[in-house]
Amino acid sequence: MCGIAGLIHRGKSSNVGSELQHMLQALKHRGPDSTGYALYAENDGQNFIMRFKVGENVGEGSTSVNEDASVYDKRKKLVDNMLTELGAKVLKEDRLTPYSFRYEMQFNNDLMEFSKKIESIESVEILSIGKSLELIKDLGDAETVSERYGLGNVKGTHAIGHARMATESGVDIKSAHPFWGYPFSDVSVVHNGQLTNYWNNRRLLENKGMRFMSECDSELIAVYLAEKMRNGATLEEGMKDSLAGLDGVFTYFVATKDSLGMAKDTMAAKPLVLYESDDLVAMGSEEIAIRSILPQEIDTYDPFDGEVKVWQI
Amino acid sequence: MANLKTSEKKTKAQSMGLHSEVLTGKTQQKFFNPDEAENFFYWGAYDVDFNKRTDLDVKDMDCKEANRNIDELMSQGYGTIVIKNPQGKHSLGVGILNKLNLIFEGSLGYFGVGSIDGPMVRVNGRVGWSCAENMMAGKVVIEKNAGSCFGAAIRGGDLICKGMVGARTGIDQKGGTIIVGGDAGAFTGFMMQRGRIIILGDVGINLGDSMYDGTIYVGGKIGSFGSDAVESPMTKSDIDWLKRKLKVAELGENFDVSKMTKVVSGKKLWNYDALEPTEKKGAI
Numbered sequence: 001m002c003g004i005a006g007l008i009h010r011g012k013s014s015n016v017g018s019e020l021q022h023m024l025q026a027l028k029h030r031g032p033d034s035t036g037y038a039l040y041a042e043n044d045g046q047n048f049i050m051r052f053k054v055g056e057n058v059g060e061g062s063t064s065v066n067e068d069a070s071v072y073d074k075r076k077k078l079v080d081n082m083l084t085e086l087g088a089k090v091l092k093e094d095r096l097t098p099y100s101f102r103y104e105m106q107f108n109n110d111l112m113e114f115s116k117k118i119e120s121i122e123s124v125e126i127l128s129i130g131k132s133l134e135l136i137k138d139l140g141d142a143e144t145v146s147e148r149y150g151l152g153n154v155k156g157t158h159a160i161g162h163a164r165m166a167t168e169s170g171v172d173i174k175s176a177h178p179f180w181g182y183p184f185s186d187v188s189v190v191h192n193g194q195l196t197n198y199w200n201n202r203r204l205l206e207n208k209g210m211r212f213m214s215e216c217d218s219e220l221i222a223v224y225l226a227e228k229m230r231n232g233a234t235l236e237e238g239m240k241d242s243l244a245g246l247d248g249v250f251t252y253f254v255a256t257k258d259s260l261g262m263a264k265d266t267m268a269a270k271p272l273v274l275y276e277s278d279d280l281v282a283m284g285s286e287e288i289a290i291r292s293i294l295p296q297e298i299d300t301y302d303p304f305d306g307e308v309k310v311w312q313i
Numbered sequence: 314m315a316n317l318k319t320s321e322k323k324t325k326a327q328s329m330g331l332h333s334e335v336l337t338g339k340t341q342q343k344f345f346n347p348d349e350a351e352n353f354f355y356w357g358a359y360d361v362d363f364n365k366r367t368d369l370d371v372k373d374m375d376c377k378e379a380n381r382n383i384d385e386l387m388s389q390g391y392g393t394i395v396i397k398n399p400q401g402k403h404s405l406g407v408g409i410l411n412k413l414n415l416i417f418e419g420s421l422g423y424f425g426v427g428s429i430d431g432p433m434v435r436v437n438g439r440v441g442w443s444c445a446e447n448m449m450a451g452k453v454v455i456e457k458n459a460g461s462c463f464g465a466a467i468r469g470g471d472l473i474c475k476g477m478v479g480a481r482t483g484i485d486q487k488g489g490t491i492i493v494g495g496d497a498g499a500f501t502g503f504m505m506q507r508g509r510i511i512i513l514g515d516v517g518i519n520l521g522d523s524m525y526d527g528t529i530y531v532g533g534k535i536g537s538f539g540s541d542a543v544e545s546p547m548t549k550s551d552i553d554w555l556k557r558k559l560k561v562a563e564l565g566e567n568f569d570v571s572k573m574t575k576v577v578s579g580k581k582l583w584n585y586d587a588l589e590p591t592e593k594k595g596a597i
Contacts, residue, residue, distance in 0.1 A: 266499070266518070267480070267499065267500075268461060268479065268480035268481075268498050268499050268500075268517075269480075271441075271442055271460065271461065273441065273460065286401070286403075286422060286423065286441065287401035287420060287422050287439070287441055288400070288401045288402065288403070288422055290401070291400045291401040291420075295400060297419055297420070297438060299439070299457060299458075300420070300439055300458070301439070301458040301476070301477065302458070302459075302460045302461060302478075302479035302480075302498070304479070304480070304496075304498045304499070304517055305480055305498055305499040305517055305518065306499075
């Protein structure tokens with residue numbers, strides 16, 4: 001079933017980490033397997049933030065194979081060596097769990113080549129690269145993940161998140177949402193629904209040089225939009241194109257460093273409730289997600305079938 | 314409450330020897346008799362007084378607790394209950410088989426006031442998916458917008474949304490009337506079997522897709538017709554009925570109902586016969 005939530009503050013920053021946590025926790029009944037956050041945080045905008053993992057969370061109902069924790073250190077060392085080889089200068093590094101890291105770094109070359117090289121190391125996956133995007137995903141509900149990664153005080157302008165019920169692939173971090181819009185910095189996607197032309201599209205996109213890290217159908221949306229944008233389409237154009245290009249039922253959100261968008265399939269089969277005001281847009285699979293941050297009486301509505309909307313900060 | 318007594322009269326089935334067991338205790342059958350007024354109320358229905366009014370704040374309650382409290386208040390004879398702080402919670406006010414004035418001061422989540430038979434409900438807010446699903450009778454008025462599957466499978470009563478509604482309004486509708494003041498999404502009247510839908514605004518694609526029967530009236534633009542949905546000429550009785558219904562719904566005061574589009578089933582999708590259910594029984 002899955003639950004998705006998103007919000008964008010227009011013209012100001014807010015405590016988006018805490019707000020999104022409340023929204024996703026309210027949607028826990030829609031997806032208890034894993035939770036993911038894509039927070040567009042108040043960073044200095046000069047350096048890249050790379051979030052990556054060198055292994056899986058093997059606890060809490062995970063479907064991943066258990067590994068000796070010592071391999072994580074070996075893989076981290078390989079990543080560090082590769083970064084040096086690629087000319088990236090790491091300014092700050094944080095180890096948030098035994099298997100996941102946050103690096104702040106300087107890098108000026110092609111991100112696609114960079115990502116390919118880093119991900120050629122066994123079991124290493126870049127969760128996100130961006131100058132404001134902080135993409136965090138792990139097993140457990142919203143509160144558990146927020147506490148584990150210290151997201152409660154993250155300030156920023158906008159955010160999207162996902163509470164996952166695993167239906168199309170395993171219970172693991174690589175299949176959890178959000179998905180990074182590889183190789184574009186600061187692009188992330190969350191999705192509620194099922195895509196039925198996943199393999200056809202995947203084969204086409206892989207032939208065009210795009211990469212897939214999981215077998216989760218939702219990853220296709222991120223890759224599909226990234227490929228459209230690589231060929232010059234704007235985000236909104238790519239999203240409108242996806243209504244015909246993606247088959248199945250879906251409501252998805254996509255965020256970039258300065259915008260937030262939503263798209264709903266032409267059958268309107270998946271739910272979405274939207275609140276829109278001059279300074280805040282909040283949306284989620286159910287109204288209780290919005291109510292968790294706006295308890296006062298507000299006007300909300302369901303966007304119609306085939307609707308695409310994009311808001312700027 | 315109805316008084317359970319063993320029926321001394323033999324039923325037709327018993328006199329034909331089709332079954333011979335004697336029912337005792339809790340397994341006693343009660344056969345419907347229209348002469349007994351009590352048969353028009355559900356067993357366990359409460360005798361409530363509309364002038365006896367109370368508030369119920371459900372802010373810190375889950376839906377089960379809130380619904381139990383509504384039931385408890387009805388058992389105490391309260392005929393008008395005002396629900397405070399519903400805050401988009403799911404499944405509030407479901408399964409009420411009683412006469413009652415129920416007012417929500419705020420919005421409901423999914424499945425609000427589902428499976429009701431009899432109450433008059435007003436929601437001073439918005440409702441989520443599947444509002445009033447399976448409603449048998451009564452009147453439900455939504456002051457703002459509604460989500461998808463509004464009035465799914467209703468059998469009777471009036472369901473009114475003054476704002477706009479999502480997709481699949483009146484899906485599988487089997488009776489009653491759904492009235493929408495604003496626009497409606499795709500697949501409005503999907504597989505409807507009986508009853509009427511009135512949309513004063515525009516509707517999305519696939520209007521009346523696979524409808525077996527029933528009638529849809531649209532005041533605005535139509536995205537597209539669904540399979541087997543066809544336009545039909547408006548009659549004087551349609552116009553008179555629409556005027557009456559909209560007046561009751563407090564909607565479309567200056568709306569020219571004669572210009573609405575009437576949509577019915579083309580009846581080509583399956584081996585459809587025009588017999589009413591009662592006529593069918595007779596034929597069998």
